Amino acid sequence: MADQTQMDPARLAASQPVANVTDWRRIISGFTLVMLAAIVLFLLDAPWDSVSTFRISRPRDTWAVGNLVVPSQLINTLAAIILAFLGTRLFLRGGGRWTGLSLGVGLIILAMAFLVWATAGKAISLTGMLQATVVRAVPIALAALGGILCERVAVINIAIEGMLLAGAFAGALFGSLMGGWAGIICAMLTGGVFGLLLAVLVITYRVDQIIAGVVINLFVLGLTSYVSSQVFAEFRWLNKATPFRAFKIPVLGDIPLIGPVLFNQNLFVYGALIMVTLSTYYLFYTRMGLRARAVGEHPRAADTLGIDVIKTRYAHVIAAGMVAGFGGAWFTLGSVGRFDENMTFGRGFIGLAAMIFGRWHPLGALAAALVFGFADSLQQKLSILNTPIPSEFLSMAPYIATIVVVAGLVGRARPPAAIGKAYTKD
């Protein structure tokens, strides 16, 4: 134990802050996992002879694949055993990097067990579910990406929720006036304008970053609700855009499972995947990205090396606003083409959670967003499967999972060092 402690700098430092951080995190995570094992074993039980059927292809697909059929109770008993093992292990000797890993694996196993239990004796389309997962992950991933671009240059972006909402609004309005593509461009521009506003407030006028963010959220919510009840209610045609339909990429779209999930989606899914890839490349493999991260970690040092801190921050905050604006357009142009008051409903905040969850890395954030998207689509499918669990509890599950994961993981995630601080050249 002793040399293990020394090997792991994270554990060494963990004893310094408030209380004994690692211990609590480990205990909470371990307890959660053991509880989950009990839940899977006792609540999610099915008759031994029942099977769960997952459909993968539709009969008319080019390369059709057979259904996936699994014995329900056997799978769930195994799941409970694994969960109990992981939890007990955390209690007895875990900690360090095992906490996060066990928790992540545990939650995935739980979701799987739940799905198997809910479909026991029935059939469900696995492909359809994963397709919905990706679709619902899009706004969360884009919100998280907007958050990352800001926070990597040390600007906290609570305003991401407002930027999403502004994008949704602009997408519906300009999409109705000038068509879908113009709608997307205007949504991005609107997001960019609010990014600029945030930048002016926090960089030039040094307003506290959280306050500025909260205020922009309030302002956007007020403005969009005002226009929607004052103008849209009367002139319906202003709020009736044609949404983008899914289009299949030839050949790739015909691959079983992966094809429909990744290559037969609408513009927003492709856009989000491209943006995540590009920003990963930009932040970690280009000179510009390195400079941006330097501004976030140590602006004074960056300034000394001739990087324009103020300009870098402005550029990134505006870019973040544009990404969030694009994500916002998903709500209108990516689904039904109509704007409703407060239709983003906290997705921006969940995006921020995904950002932390994904450790300020675009790929990590995308993975986290997929988890939230999965929870979303699971909830949707389960209401069709008619499970005895009240739908309110199902919709709570991802939020509870977020709390558990943030409590279990967050100590290991480290935001850029200069986060939240205004920069003055003196």
Next chain:
Amino acid sequence: MTRSSDTHGSPRNDGNQHNGSSHDGGNAVDSLRALLAPTIDTRGNLREIILIPLAAVFMALLIGALIMMATSVEPHIILRSFVAMADGSVGSLNAISETLTASIPLVLAGLGIGLAFRAGLFNIGAEGQMVVGGLMAAVVSFSVTGLPMALHLPLVLVSGLLVGGLYAAIAGFLRAATGAHEVISTIMLNLISIRLLDYLLRQPFIQKEGRSDPISKAVLETAELPRLLSFIDPNLRLHFGLFLMLGAVILIYWLLYRSKLGFAFRISGENPDAARYAGIRAGLTIVIAMAIAGGLAGLAGAAQVTGVLGRATPGFTAGIGFDAIAVALLGRSHPVGILLAGVLFGALEAGGRQMQVDAGVSIDMISIIQALIIIFVAAPLLVKRIMPFLFADRPKEDADHG
């Protein structure tokens, strides 16, 4: 120590990750400190403290008018809507009663948020804490029968307070024990509370008999907060919560500036390292500060249910918990400032309702004006730049931007 020297003077040790992360939780609020620290301290500032909010309100109303014009509201309607706003907030006894009624939950919840700010915590969860507190108050108010009012009403209020406090303490505990940022956990607790409310309102022991929609039974008469002005006109809604609000302002003032616990809050908020050296138990301080903040929000929810609404319904908090954040920011986390800010927001709320009725302008205009007021108050440099003539006797400030 100034902020910039704090940032740049001591580069962070990369190997020291965990130590870093414990501060990073606080970093979100690090900068809040800088804003919240300057209270009414120097005589030179007094002019600004009065002028900036006034200028902020004026500019917010002006921009509000511009937005109305942009959405093709005719000028005479704009004029009428401002008259209605004044009329509905201070124009009559009923208007004043409405203003104060609307400000009660805002001030109560705002005090909690302000207290948490002082302790270096950002409680976005007031909305959720109001939901659980208000719901608990509703449940106690109709399921406990046969008590006299002198016992029943306090029981109802205290149960709302306790449940709100416990709900917030979850976030406080997670922050203290694991470092999970309270912003994330309170947002999640908000979302959870909304679903919990929807679910519980359909349960047989809460749902009103014979109804299929989610609505609770009515609050018993012995648990209603008495109306204060019913001797003049029974329709005046101002209720006993007014005294709860004033009492809370005094109590929180005393707590923050005259008590040992309040000192612990403020020092933990302003300098966590100093707090640690002073032997203040940081974890416990966080949990207690969150619990008190949540308790005040829970009380706000309870007061709303027993004083105004008479029952719990889905979304009965109506975003008051979020508006209270704005109130705390505007009041600079000072109990007296929060009281004034809460009454201002209450006036805007009451005036906005009148505006919607009289001029047909959507009440959402009020949220725009509220947001603008906070922007301008939070950015004094911006106000000085737009209205330099108000601050003409301080040329140095202007020169900074010239």
